[in-house]
Amino acid sequence: MTPSARLAPLLLAFACAPTGGEDDGLDRHPALGACPEDMSAKPSDPFADCVDEFLPMGGGWGEESFPDIVLGPPEAGENGNAGLDVLSLGCGGQITLHFAGDGVVDGPGSDLLVFENPFVVGDGTFAEPARVLVSDDGLDWRAFACDPAGDDLLRGCAGVALVRARPGNGLDPTDPAEAGGDAFDLAEVGLARAHYVRLIDVGDEYDPSGQWCTGRSGGFDLDALAAVHAP
Numbered sequence: 001m002t003p004s005a006r007l008a009p010l011l012l013a014f015a016c017a018p019t020g021g022e023d024d025g026l027d028r029h030p031a032l033g034a035c036p037e038d039m040s041a042k043p044s045d046p047f048a049d050c051v052d053e054f055l056p057m058g059g060g061w062g063e064e065s066f067p068d069i070v071l072g073p074p075e076a077g078e079n080g081n082a083g084l085d086v087l088s089l090g091c092g093g094q095i096t097l098h099f100a101g102d103g104v105v106d107g108p109g110s111d112l113l114v115f116e117n118p119f120v121v122g123d124g125t126f127a128e129p130a131r132v133l134v135s136d137d138g139l140d141w142r143a144f145a146c147d148p149a150g151d152d153l154l155r156g157c158a159g160v161a162l163v164r165a166r167p168g169n170g171l172d173p174t175d176p177a178e179a180g181g182d183a184f185d186l187a188e189v190g191l192a193r194a195h196y197v198r199l200i201d202v203g204d205e206y207d208p209s210g211q212w213c214t215g216r217s218g219g220f221d222l223d224a225l226a227a228v229h230a231p
Helices: 004-006
Strands: 052-053 094-098 112-115 119-121 124-126 130-137 182-184 196-201 224-227
Touching: 112 130, 112 196, 130 182
Parallel strands: none
Antiparallel strands: 052 094, 094 196, 112 182, 112 224, 119 124, 130 196
């Protein structure tokens, strides 16, 4: 993000709560019970099937439509604007979603798409990043490299790339070349399959000033998840 993008007026307000230091999420397990105990018979589709855990840290945007607001296809905004059909985690918040059936399968190229709602500001993009972790059993977690304080344009973090797909616009929400969003390859973390995806907001690491951490829509704003190689 360019410096001007960091300082530009926002379309939304942002909320934050103290997190007490960096948290890579690897020692947290899902609070099982929010999802049905047995989802093995549920047919596979490209999108997350239920929310297994949600630990908000402030925020509150979208909670009135929770959990459906993060299940199903992405709802991109128009003309580079932020989509509003999202759930705000708050700075330091986290959410774990479950894919039933075949889950997210490692195939050629990218396997998982994460859709947030970054938007165009001048010549840059306003982003609220999150760290992405995946697991097949909900116990053994693998984290994608994400350095929100680095200089590599948030490579490996979610919440960076603009979203283009939305119902009715003809773009395939499972095609990385069409859908937009941030793409992840399970081969990078040594997994053949994932049934759980965890997102942890890292906004406090990205911008320690906390200037975007006020209001109901602070932190990472989750729109949707999609499995690229779903049957």
